[in-house]
Amino acid sequence: MRRLLPSLACLLLAVTACGGGEGGGSGGQDPIKVGLIVSLTGNYTPLGSEDKKAVELAVEQVNAQGGLLGRKVELVPRDDKTAPDQAIVAYNQIKGEIDALIGPVFSNAALAVEPLAQREKMPYLSLAPAQEQVEPIKSYIFVTPALSSMYAERYLQYIQAEGIKTIAVAWDSKSAYSVSGHESMVALASKYGVTIAVDEPYETTTSDFSAVFQHVRDSKAEALVFWGSGAPGVTAAKQYVASGLKTPLFLTASQASKLWLEPMGTAAEGMTVQSAIGVVGDHLPDGKQKQIIDQMAKPYQQKHGYPPPQFAQDGYSASLLLFEAIRKAGSTDKTKIQQALESMDLITPNGRFRYSPTDHSGLSPEFISVNTVKNGQFVPTEWAKEQLTKTVTAAG
Numbered sequence: 395m396r397r398l399l400p401s402l403a404c405l406l407l408a409v410t411a412c413g414g415g416e417g418g419g420s421g422g423q424d425p426i427k428v429g430l431i432v433s434l435t436g437n438y439t440p441l442g443s444e445d446k447k448a449v450e451l452a453v454e455q456v457n458a459q460g461g462l463l464g465r466k467v468e469l470v471p472r473d474d475k476t477a478p479d480q481a482i483v484a485y486n487q488i489k490g491e492i493d494a495l496i497g498p499v500f501s502n503a504a505l506a507v508e509p510l511a512q513r514e515k516m517p518y519l520s521l522a523p524a525q526e527q528v529e530p531i532k533s534y535i536f537v538t539p540a541l542s543s544m545y546a547e548r549y550l551q552y553i554q555a556e557g558i559k560t561i562a563v564a565w566d567s568k569s570a571y572s573v574s575g576h577e578s579m580v581a582l583a584s585k586y587g588v589t590i591a592v593d594e595p596y597e598t599t600t601s602d603f604s605a606v607f608q609h610v611r612d613s614k615a616e617a618l619v620f621w622g623s624g625a626p627g628v629t630a631a632k633q634y635v636a637s638g639l640k641t642p643l644f645l646t647a648s649q650a651s652k653l654w655l656e657p658m659g660t661a662a663e664g665m666t667v668q669s670a671i672g673v674v675g676d677h678l679p680d681g682k683q684k685q686i687i688d689q690m691a692k693p694y695q696q697k698h699g700y701p702p703p704q705f706a707q708d709g710y711s712a713s714l715l716l717f718e719a720i721r722k723a724g725s726t727d728k729t730k731i732q733q734a735l736e737s738m739d740l741i742t743p744n745g746r747f748r749y750s751p752t753d754h755s756g757l758s759p760e761f762i763s764v765n766t767v768k769n770g771q772f773v774p775t776e777w778a779k780e781q782l783t784k785t786v787t788a789a790g
Contacts, residue, residue, distance in 0.1 A: 426466070428495075429489075430495075431471075439476070441624065444706040446709065449710070451697065472488055474498045489514060494728070497521050502570050504527060504570075508527055515732070520537045521712060524570040536735055542575035543578035543582075554586040563580075563621070564619070564620050571621075579621075594606045610639060620644065647667070662767045667767060669704055673704055674765060677782075679783055682790050690707075694706060714740065715735065735749055
């Protein structure tokens with residue numbers, strides 16, 4: 395029977411008690427090695443560093459309970475420097491010593507590593523949300539964040555519920571995440587009765603968004619949806635406030651972090667920001683979903699002094715999925731791990747994953763929250779509270 399809730403203590407005690415599939419309970423075996431490629435330098439450092447902290451926490455927790463299959467788990471981290479070519483270098487450095495791979499967070503870097511992992515049959519849990527990774531399906535490639543298309547659809551659901559008919563969209567033409575989200579929003583807009591009045595590309599290096607805001611001001615747009623990661627999210631949001639534009643600004647989950655909140659300060663108040671369900675765990679009713687969020691959030695807060703941001707949720711969720719796959723496989727055989735992932739049904743801080751041979755993203759838009767910034771916190775909108783309560787209640 396598939397287990398939905400990875401209560402880490404119970405899961406790990408169970409596997410250590412039965413001895414696992416490789417060497418039983420012997421503590422003398424070589425560790426299970428998990429590769430982690432994330433941006434620790436470069437533009438996406440704020441994202442990659444949070445992923446690393448969360449994966450480290452998951453590894454600490456699993457080892458505190460005896461490891462997996464009677465073996466310790468060892469993390470093998472590498473820095474992709476927010477560059478696709480460096481992600482390839484990092485992968486080639488560690489591919490011969492790892493049993494599975496997590497990362498990168500930068501979509502362009504993730505897409506660069508993907509064909510190598512697939513060719514070499516390396517179980518790979520990506521921390522990037524770009525659609526192209528899993529459409530079409532590649533047997534060894536799985537995605538942990540909700541896909542860009544899911545964030546696009548969730549915003550359109552909210553926009554429709556708010557009675558908004560016309561929007562503007564700004565998107566980073568150099569970011570695979572942003573491009574994918576923009577394309578999905580354009581494709582799905584008519585389904586939700588929404589017209590895109592302004593469709594404005596920019597580049598990651600853009601430092602002046604005044605032209606974007608002027609085009610929105612001159613249009614009939616009732617909201618501006620901004621697709622971007624890293625520095626552009628802060629730069630554009632600050633300039634939006636300074637511009638005096640009254641059209642509401644909607645930001646995606648790349649800004650669901652203290653790394654955006656802190657530089658924004660009080661200027662962020664009232665802005666609308668998406669996030670994974672785990673970011674707003676305190677606002678959820680009791681149940682399995684809240685329990686697994688707390689399993690991560692409380693020790694993360696104690697260790698780092700702040701709640702786990704969006705990117706940390708992704709890293710921790712990827713770890714739980716991989717650990718459960720190894721447990722189910724009873725082995726570190728890569729093909730068996732891949733097969734276990736394809737039959738996965740597991741609740742994580744990102745929501746309930748249901749991978750299958752035809753779905754390697756595993757999530758659905760119902761696990762995405764639409765929030766308002768209140769007193770420096772992400773608080774679900776009334777619409778999101780109602781939607782998330784239904785989702786959590788259904789999980790038990």
